[in-house]
Amino acid sequence: MDKEEVYKMATKEMELKEKKEIKKEAGEGTRPGPVFVPAVDILENEKELIVLADMPGVDSKNVDIDLRDNQLTIIGRIDEIEDEKEASLYKEFHWGDYFRLFTLSDVIDQGKITAKMDNGVLRLVLPKAEKAKPQKIKVTAD
Amino acid sequence: MAIIRWKPIDEVDRLRQEVDHLFGNFLSGTEPFFSRAYPAINLSEKENSFYVRAEFPGVKPESLDISVVEGRLHIRGERKIDVEEQNTNYHRREREAGFFRRTIALPAKVDSSKVSASMKNGVLTITLPKSEEAKPKKITVKMQ
DSSP: OOHHHHHHHHTSBOOOOOOOBOOGGGSOOSSSSOEEOOOEEEEEOSSEEEEEEEOTTEEEEEEEEEEETTEEEEEEEEOOOSOTTOEEEEESSOOOEEEEEEEOOSOBOGGGOEEEEETTEEEEEEEBOGGGSOOOOOOOOO | OOOOOOOHHHHHHHHHHHHHHHHTTTTTTTSOSSOOOSSOEEEEEOSSEEEEEEEOTTOOGGGEEEEEETTEEEEEEEEOOOOOOSSOEEEEEOOOOEEEEEEEEOSSOBOGGGOEEEEETTEEEEEEEBOGGGSOOOOOOOOO
């Protein structure tokens, strides 16, 4: 996608997309309430893989990222947002935790992973390990 | 006997109409009860205030325009997603950008000069203090 296309996307009117809920049978959580699939962008350049995930309501201290055997797990837990004394009058969406699992095809340098939460958006940078970086192989003619 | 094909979607519509009817003119005049507009909102109340909340991950407070005019709350703005540097390939692109506008009819009068809004972890909370006449009044029953 080039910059022009990205710009065009930014000028359209947004439509409502229902939050995608994970059905509990797939692996029961220990906390009550729904669990949603966060919308993500995944980008790759020569050096790293970048994951951006929308997790509104999640504070940086409540994000768990786990990478083992190429399985990347992202968990975001929300803090209580509404005051107990509030009475709900009208509800179009539910609050809930976030969970998403990816299988990575690149070898990641685990020690250099960085994660940052900024206003409900997780930015996870996964640097590729040396051997996964593309290497030019010279082809020699006889 | 006429055979009418049962269409589940009609049932949903019928249910929606019933719910609309049940709530009468609450929130009516602007949008159907089950709105498909972005952003989705939640409305709640305490004794003295209403609270409207919406999820705005990554939306900067300065790109939001919030106002209350004649009992209606207007939320407008734009969600921008930064374009990453060159030589980057997108494998997935689920997060959306664009502009939005939404109007919500408030269930009672609010003091529009005291409305405030705050953003925390991508959640917008708009606090709308009720006007004096909209606050609940305790009525004591006198014994005769």
